[in-house]
Amino acid sequence: MVSLGILLLPAVAVAEELYFAPYAEAGIGQFQLNTGSSTSTVSGGVAVLGAEIHPYIAPEIRFGKASSGNVTGYSNVSLDWFVSYLLRLQAPVNEDTTLYGLGGATTMRTALTPTGGTKNSSTTTAFSFGVGLEYRPMANVSVAGEWVRYGRGYNAASGKGLNVTGIAGLLKYSF
DSSP states (O other): OHHHHHHHHHHHHHHHHOOOEEEEEEEEEEEEEEOSSOEEEEEEEEEEEEEESBTTEEEEEEEEEEOOEEETTEEEEEEEEEEEEEEEEEEESSSSEEEEEEEEEEEEEEEEEETTSOOEEEEEEEEEEEEEEEEOSSSSEEEEEEEEEEEEOOBTTTTBOOEEEEEEEEEEEEO
16 A cells, blocks of 8 residues: 555656646737738737746747738738637746746738739648737736747749748736
8 A cells, every 4th residue: 555655656746746727818009010012000809828837938820810901902901800829938027927828820811902903812831930018017917018920921933922020018817
């Protein structure tokens, strides 16, 4: 019986180290939609579901959309939707403030309408990265500001896709 207890001690120690802290965020901001030669800045929103699985690591999934704009040579450019799969690496600055980096991939649906032409829509997946700063004024609520490069999706040869960058303010609730 004693030997069984000794064998189970490592399992008990590992179980005590398990960490899971889910959260949800919602934010609004500005997205730069770049065709490779010109940029339109439009408003958009993002919703985030994530879970800290370690005090410094949190996988996230993001959903977002932005309004349409126009740039030189195009009567309409739009980010119809995007889904990001990101890993958030975070480091506390002090008790209430956290600096974080994001890395992963984004699948996005974009559309370009050349002036006098027909709409070209495309869905692309690209590498994504970003940085942010989060401040937690209450135990379960925090606010954040971040910059994210959602991806380079523009293909000059086909005239499809957009390069997308976002700057957003987010409100986070930790469960």
